[in-house]
Ligand code: HEC
């Protein structure tokens with residue numbers, strides 16, 4: 618849950634810095650004639666093509682400064698970049714991930730980034746942060762699930778690969794947080810879970826698919842089944858801590 622709380626805080630920070638950025642741009646519009654030439658700072662938002670500026674204004678609030686250490690998965694993660702191809706990454710940036718905090722950035726999705734800006738972001742994420750050969754010839758599970766998976770087999774695989782850190786039934790343990798919590802499951806997509814299980818979150822100490830049990834990498838099917846078990850734990854109305862009686866006690870007296 619810490620991550621979610623951190624996430625809310627960082628979203629607020631991102632909004633503040635976006636506002637600051639907008640104010641900066643607006644104040645630059647009034648430059649009188651004869652003043653210094655247009656510089657990078659006075660570019661219109663849709664003309665910015667510098668990766669650092671684009672990433673910090675649009676992505677860093679959730680994915681972290683320099684692509685790691687945020688609430689959302691690190692993009693500066695060579696294992697992630699070895700399993701997700703450019704087309705996949707580009708599509709997520711264009712459309713976002715429905716039902717999660719990942720917004721769509723393309724103008725066609727109501728965002729503010731041009732196709733050219735999205736190309737720069739996609740290309741530079743790989744150019745700066747991938748490490749060819751990082752998988753050392755290991756054959757990772759596919760990025761996309763090939764089937765719906767079996768929750769019962771997934772529960773058994775959970776015990777083998779995850780319980781030592783995330784605790785019995787995913788309720789949290791000494792080395793990993795709760796991952797069957799109703800609010801967590803409501804905010805993460807099935808693919809988001811799959812991505813984290815395969816790529817891990819190295820910056821937080823979460824192992825990739827090879828590292829849960831020493832010498833026993835997870836198979837593609839096991840990853841699919843664990844995701845099926847986790848998503849079978851979603852509830853219809855998440856985030857409702859109060860029973861009906863409790864809730865009544867919290868109402869304003871008439
Ligand atoms: C408001 C928070 C937020 C912002 C801003 C944001 N993201 Fe995300 N992003 C997320 C979350 C949360 C997910 C995981 C969604 C899920 O559950 O699948 C995500 C997922 C992704 C993924 C897919 C990971 C996978 O599973 O393959 C990519 C790629 C990505 N974001 C890139 C970006 C880029 C590039 C930017 C800036 C242009 C950006 N994001 C801005 C929150 C955000």
Ligand code: HEC
Nearest residue numbers: 620778779782792793794796813814821822823824829843
């Ligand atoms: C060696 C300990 C360890 C093992 C084994 C492990 N994890 Fe994790 N996992 C972590 C740590 C540490 C984090 C990051 C901090 C946190 O959220 O607990 C994490 C994060 C996660 C997250 C993201 C949680 C969030 O709040 O964003 C998911 C989902 C997850 N793990 C699923 C799994 C699954 C499923 C397995 C088994 C296939 C597994 N993990 C095995 C340690 C582990």
